[in-house]
Amino acid sequence: MDFDFSKLKPRERYKLLISVVVPRPIAWVTSLNPDGSVNAAPFSFFNAMGSDPPILALGIGNHPGNRPKDSANNIQRSGFFVVNLVSEDLAAAMNLTAVEFPAGVSEIEAAGLELAPSVHVVVPRIARAPAAFECRLHSALEIGRNRILIGEVLGAFVRDDFVTDPEKLYLDSGALRLIGRMGGRGGYVRTSDRFEMPRITFEEWQANQSAEIYPVD
DSSP states (O other): OOGGGGGGHHHHHHHHHHHSSEEEEEEEEEEEOSSSSSEEEEEEEEEEETTTEEEEHHHHHHHHOOOOBHHHHHHHSSSSSEEEEGGGHHHHHHTTTTSSSOTTTTHHHHHHHOEEESSSSOEEEEEEESEEEEEEEEEEETTTTTEEEEEEEEEEEEGGGEEEEEEEEEOGGGGGGEEEEEESOOOOOSSSOOOOOOOHHHHHHTTTTTOOOOOOO
């Protein structure tokens, strides 16, 4: 089927996007509220967008009425945030921080989370997160109800048990047991199922043009 986005309502476009763009990594963002308390919220319109300089992009939609979300307000006001990655054992806590709590209720306390100080930014990270990126806001772009926040990564935290070779920066990605979003509502995916498919050179392709498929290990 062909879907003409110009003829669809925003909610309908959203349903198509999140159903096809899968899996989506989850940015569990911590930021500072105006009173200095810590806000935590998950976003799956997120990814790494480059390494020189190292940048991450967050897509944060506004509330109805075009009112910006707390995370977007906090990041644009303070200029700093932390992207915590979500492992399977933190899934329930992450999901709880997505609740629209009334003003004065802390997501951190409600989810029973502990915080740890960051090295490069004033915003703390979630202590149990297996990895986290400390970011400075580089730029913000507003397109309709979308706020695209580009963060420059100033530093990364990775738990020691996931670093296999500190000198060569080798990490055990599978051991992080990160989760991602599949569609909407309650759809999630684990990252424990993987396969290897080495990238081929042009010369290898030339030598195997008669092969219909290349094996996957």
